Amino acid sequence: GESVGLHLPTLSVQEGDNSIINCAYSNSASDYFIWYKQESGKGPQFIIDIRSNMDKRQGQRVTVLLNKTVKHLSLQIAATQPGDSAVYFCAENMRGTYKYIFGTGTRLKVLA
């Protein structure tokens, strides 16, 4: 299930299940979106990206969906594994600036 902590919401899923992590982005003019995985004490690790002219993009075990109408981004992880446990951030690129705005993040906990 999903719970909201003091700063970071947490999503707990059983190993082998699919995970869906959601993100509401802030700027309707943003033209590029990225999902990052961050493990404790490490820098962000690129997972997948999508441009604003697309609404879906698939990678290995991951899919990103973009809904510009409601400014919503989601990351789907298939067959979630213990190694997927981390904090996941979405980021949006502000058109014309190359600056990223990061979302608040979601902690994914994979239960054995």
Place this chain on the structure above:
Amino acid sequence: GAVVSQHPSWVICKSGTSVKIECRSLDFQATTMFWYRQFPKQSLMLMATSNEGSKATYEQGVEKDKFLINHASLTLSTLTVTSAHPEDSSFYICSARDGVGYEQYFGPGTRLTVT
């Protein structure tokens, strides 16, 4: 490819002293580098953007005299936290663009603890 390193990975300093953090692009030339700060259980907040050979652009609320950024070459940017205080303790992360696309390549971060 597209590897970014940071040095040091962690540093402890006394209140009132200054500390320098380096960010290097190892296998590409970084036209733009970014510095972020991340407090525990929070997101990354952009502090400043720097282009090689020009002054950094700071985000609103970031003191440019306290966080000195130098982007002296296409592979190196430094962040100096001057007169550090305990509230400056944080995880500092840099990223770099190669000027081709939108993607930023992130470093591993530097943990700063001010005592």
